[in-house]
Amino acid sequence: MVRFLLYANEWNIKGLIHSSSKYHWKGDDTAPEHDWAPVVWLDKQIDAYAEVYPRLLQHDATYPTPEYLRSQVFVGNIAMEGDIRAPTPGSNRIVKVLLDPDESPVWLQAWGGSNTIARALKTIQEDYPEHVEEVTKKARIYLITEQDNTLKTYIRPQWPGMQILRSGGPSFGAIAYHWQKTQSEAVQRYFDASWMIGNVLRDHGPLCALYEANKDGRFRSEGDSPAFLHIIPTGLRSEENPGFGGWGGRFAEQGGIWKSTDVDGAEPHSILRWAADFQNDWAARADWCVKDFKEANHPPVAKAKGPLNRSVRVGQIVTLAAEPVGDPDGDAVTYHWWQYKEAGTASAVAISNTRSKTGASFVVPPEPGRTVHILLEVTDNGIPSLRRWQRVIFTIQE
Numbered sequence: 001m002v003r004f005l006l007y008a009n010e011w012n013i014k015g016l017i018h019s020s021s022k023y024h025w026k027g028d029d030t031a032p033e034h035d036w037a038p039v040v041w042l043d044k045q046i047d048a049y050a051e052v053y054p055r056l057l058q059h060d061a062t063y064p065t066p067e068y069l070r071s072q073v074f075v076g077n078i079a080m081e082g083d084i085r086a087p088t089p090g091s092n093r094i095v096k097v098l099l100d101p102d103e104s105p106v107w108l109q110a111w112g113g114s115n116t117i118a119r120a121l122k123t124i125q126e127d128y129p130e131h132v133e134e135v136t137k138k139a140r141i142y143l144i145t146e147q148d149n150t151l152k153t154y155i156r157p158q159w160p161g162m163q164i165l166r167s168g169g170p171s172f173g174a175i176a177y178h179w180q181k182t183q184s185e186a187v188q189r190y191f192d193a194s195w196m197i198g199n200v201l202r203d204h205g206p207l208c209a210l211y212e213a214n215k216d217g218r219f220r221s222e223g224d225s226p227a228f229l230h231i232i233p234t235g236l237r238s239e240e241n242p243g244f245g246g247w248g249g250r251f252a253e254q255g256g257i258w259k260s261t262d263v264d265g266a267e268p269h270s271i272l273r274w275a276a277d278f279q280n281d282w283a284a285r286a287d288w289c290v291k292d293f294k295e296a297n298h299p300p301v302a303k304a305k306g307p308l309n310r311s312v313r314v315g316q317i318v319t320l321a322a323e324p325v326g327d328p329d330g331d332a333v334t335y336h337w338w339q340y341k342e343a344g345t346a347s348a349v350a351i352s353n354t355r356s357k358t359g360a361s362f363v364v365p366p367e368p369g370r371t372v373h374i375l376l377e378v379t380d381n382g383i384p385s386l387r388r389w390q391r392v393i394f395t396i397q398e
Contacts, residue, residue, distance in 0.1 A: 002207055003222065003282055005045065006056075006282065006285035006286065008064055009060040010231075011231065015072050015074060015090070016069065016072050016074070017075070017090035017094070018078055019077065019090070019112045020078045020080065020081060020083065020112060020113055021113035021148055023035060025078060025081055026078045027079065028079040030080070039075055039078075042073055043070075045207070046069050046070055046073075048209070048210050049207050050066035051205065051207070052205045052289040052290075053065070055205075055290065055292075056289065074088075074092075075089055076088050076089070076116030077090065077115045081115075081149075082113060082150050084115050084122055087119060087123055088116065091123060092123070094120035095123050105138055105140050107142060108139060108140065108141045108142070109227035111224035112224075113148030114147070114148060117150075121139075121154070136159060136161050139162055140163050140165070141155070142226075143166045143227075145166065145168060145169060145172070151166075161256075163258065164256075165230070166259050167227070167248070170263050170266075171249045171260035171262040172260075175223065175272075175275070176221045176222070177221040179191060182269070183272060184272075187275045187276065190276050191218065191219035191275075191279070193216050193218045196219055197217045199279075199286060199384070200213075200283065205289035208289060229271075232247060235302050235376075235388050235390045236389050237308075243258075245270050245342065247274045248271070249271045280387075284296065284297045284298070284299075284382075284386055297331070297383060298327075298386070300331065300386060301388060302322070302378040302390040304320070304376045305323055309395070311394075312397065313364060314396060314398060315363065318362055318394065320351070320360040320361060320362075321357070322357050322390075324357075327380050331381050331382045333380050334355065335357045336354055337360040337375070338354065339351065339373065339375075340373040340375050343373040343391075345370040345371050346370040346371060347367065349363070350362060362374075364394070367396055368398045369396065370396050372393070374392045374394065376389060377389050
């Protein structure tokens, strides 16, 4: 939640809903409480956000007010694991947002069980059946594994066609409790005690002071964070298609659901390939809590010349060029063009002049119908160094 709040300016937050899972539930007359933290815990997080809010506004005027965030807190179906017996304030909030005439995608992220989401969909199915088709199109569900049974027993059978992303253990687990078993030594340096203490835990204001690391300062666990890392606007366009890949992982469609592509021990890992980038980005946001705009670093801008989706011919020489956009802090930037091979369907292409701002190029392979994903990666020399991308997708014609 600490990291989430530091990115609250990036989305139109419509609900912060307390939920249950197979690990935590409040209990009621039919079930005893199990490892439940009272719902007031979020008040402390938002109170701390309120203290750093004036400083955050210097970096982006669109940060939501603490009062607005408090107005978006609702209690969902928390009585027991998988409970969808009756509507709750939290499920009703989801219903209201999904029935809003705004056709923009609505991301429903379950950091616990999906039962409150299921209850909302059940209410729509029973009370507003005329809206089922439009809700199916606009809802996007991102689950961190399955923390109750409602995906299998209700959502998938009753809502075919809805986009559902399920991050499995080898994927989200890379930044969960056993991260040291998954990460290389090069990546671990961004999660060790010295990095965490220097960049987040110490001297970064009351919100970052609430962050729960291990006792020695090492990163502890953020197994649920890929749900929102997936839709931080970095230029990777991961929100457009789960198969594109981004900070929240890469997915492949299997039997009507998008499942994370990572398997134990295999590289490149779809989340960890970005770990240094999203950790440095978080460190910059932590600085925003205590530093004025001119003292902190902000992401560079990556903008490729031309359309982001292009048709190309077999054998064509494609020139890659970046727009001269610059950096909001006036930092020096470097450019790198590279092929995100796992996201496309074509074989590897050889990019010449990969570090050139305007002179990189490649020859289209003889693979009609396939796609080549090329990323423009822009890196600044600020502290910490930050990156942004722009993905250009080439579809090969005859």
